[in-house]
Amino acid sequence: MMINEKFPQLKDLNGRKALYVDGKPFIILGLQWDCDGCYTKEDMDPLFEHGQKMNLNTASLLLYWREVEPEEGKYDFRMLDHRIEMARKHNMKIVLVWFASYKNACLTYAPDYIKEDHERYKKVVAKDGRLLPNQCCPLAANTHRRDELAIIEIFKHLKEVDSKDNTVILFQMENEAGVLQTDRCYCDVCNAIFSKGAFAEYGVRAEEAFTAECIAKYCDSLAETAKGVYPLPIYMNAWLESCWNNSIAGHDYPSGGPVAAMLPIYFRTLKHVDFVAPDLYQYSYKEFHYFCDKYTTINNPLFLPECATGAGARAEKNVFYAIGEYAAIGYDPWSISRCCPGFMTTPLVSLSNGRWSGEAYELQKSYKMINEAMYPIAMAQNTENLKVFVQEEGDRGAKLSFDNIDAIVQYDHPKNAGRGFIVKLSENEFLCAGLGAIIHFTMDGGIKIPLVEAVQGKFIDEKWLPSYRLAREREPWDPIRFLDCRIVKITLDIN
Numbered sequence: 001m002m003i004n005e006k007f008p009q010l011k012d013l014n015g016r017k018a019l020y021v022d023g024k025p026f027i028i029l030g031l032q033w034d035c036d037g038c039y040t041k042e043d044m045d046p047l048f049e050h051g052q053k054m055n056l057n058t059a060s061l062l063l064y065w066r067e068v069e070p071e072e073g074k075y076d077f078r079m080l081d082h083r084i085e086m087a088r089k090h091n092m093k094i095v096l097v098w099f100a101s102y103k104n105a106c107l108t109y110a111p112d113y114i115k116e117d118h119e120r121y122k123k124v125v126a127k128d129g130r131l132l133p134n135q136c137c138p139l140a141a142n143t144h145r146r147d148e149l150a151i152i153e154i155f156k157h158l159k160e161v162d163s164k165d166n167t168v169i170l171f172q173m174e175n176e177a178g179v180l181q182t183d184r185c186y187c188d189v190c191n192a193i194f195s196k197g198a199f200a201e202y203g204v205r206a207e208e209a210f211t212a213e214c215i216a217k218y219c220d221s222l223a224e225t226a227k228g229v230y231p232l233p234i235y236m237n238a239w240l241e242s243c244w245n246n247s248i249a250g251h252d253y254p255s256g257g258p259v260a261a262m263l264p265i266y267f268r269t270l271k272h273v274d275f276v277a278p279d280l281y282q283y284s285y286k287e288f289h290y291f292c293d294k295y296t297t298i299n300n301p302l303f304l305p306e307c308a309t310g311a312g313a314r315a316e317k318n319v320f321y322a323i324g325e326y327a328a329i330g331y332d333p334w335s336i337s338r339c340c341p342g343f344m345t346t347p348l349v350s351l352s353n354g355r356w357s358g359e360a361y362e363l364q365k366s367y368k369m370i371n372e373a374m375y376p377i378a379m380a381q382n383t384e385n386l387k388v389f390v391q392e393e394g395d396r397g398a399k400l401s402f403d404n405i406d407a408i409v410q411y412d413h414p415k416n417a418g419r420g421f422i423v424k425l426s427e428n429e430f431l432c433a434g435l436g437a438i439i440h441f442t443m444d445g446g447i448k449i450p451l452v453e454a455v456q457g458k459f460i461d462e463k464w465l466p467s468y469r470l471a472r473e474r475e476p477w478d479p480i481r482f483l484d485c486r487i488v489k490i491t492l493d494i495n
Helices: 046-053 078-089 112-116 141-162 188-196 200-229 260-269 285-294 315-326 358-371 374-380
Strands: 009-013 016-021 028-032 058-064 093-099 123-125 131-136 168-172 234-239 275-280 386-390 397-402 405-411 419-424 429-435 437-443 451-460 463-469 480-482 486-492
Touching: 016 168, 028 093, 028 358, 046 078, 058 078, 078 093, 078 141, 141 200, 188 200, 200 234, 200 260, 260 285, 275 285, 285 315, 315 358, 315 386, 315 419, 358 374, 358 419, 358 429, 374 419, 374 451, 386 397, 397 419, 405 429, 419 437, 429 437, 429 480, 480 486
Parallel strands: 028 058, 058 093, 093 168, 168 234, 234 275
Antiparallel strands: 009 016, 123 131, 386 419, 397 405, 405 437, 419 429, 429 486, 437 480, 451 463, 451 486
């Protein structure tokens, strides 16, 4: 299939891979629906209206193998078509998440004929000889083939119903792949291949490295087949190990998944999967930055397909770090109606009464600012022309330097939630998108720069739409107050 300019694709931009949708740079601002939240229209549909009000541009929706192939060789795409219809109705794109051979390392969402037949569809054998009936052996050829046949039908269908509208922009291959309760499969086939492999260099993680190579090959082969039908960008996600505790592969996280220590294996093995992405549920500011750094390389753009939600999860703040400091192509907390890891805390949207949590309103504000300044932000990612400010506990302000001009940010938010971007558009033009902050500009070691004008507005793609010019009550160098989701284009008098 020939790829036209509007087809979703990854392209080089400023020395990093960027996601292009409809011919323009695109940053995913999404939420994922709950694991079982896409089975029925009654469960799924009401959340689209909430998502639209929350300023999502993308819905991350689940696609279940048992749904699309309820019986061997019989396919049903009615719910897939409905997901696409609902996303279009609410002006959203879709990240399609495939729950198949691996969903959190398990076969939970596979058809019954796969789950129940342990002879044709080989399952994992633990080190102690136990059969793990809900886990797919990474070398199970028959399971791989049935998964592949289902993917062929899915991608043929997407090509038929969506190639003009480009509603589905990304496909997640499996979900948190790997094996649990053991470090690798100990069936006769796996034992024979492991004995011939060169995994000794990984020491105590040799079994995990073997599983990682098997999983990477399994998923990359599926991606190759899928792209041969319809070349959507494809990624894999990772259930992470701890960065501060000695986690055990197969027990604390699925062995063989694309965790940080296994990335070299994935990077050399994957040829058709476009990137790997961390599911980042850590609340800690330091852990968030640790994992963002691990998964950001020239050829591996950062995408956060699952992030923490709930009280203290910092989603409204971390999205600024991800996009501004790590040039992320997207941010996608889990989930719109359920929290993780604090499952019993208040979700963004309550299914019982439709009420929003305080965090939902804060995320709405963050998404609004980024959506309305997306084009200049995306074009400036991974350059010195984009700076981010986020108020952390004890912060009073920030100085953001652009060559000989400094943007001076003072925080004035009662809940320590000041945040935003500053983008240098030209030598004397800056775009400020922020809230809870007061901003002015200086040069030559602190001399305040007068403003020629300050205009509030927003971008629609690359077009600036001004709404009104801010009145200057006193001196032309007085600061601009960003009280709540303000986007201001500032022209400085630097002569």
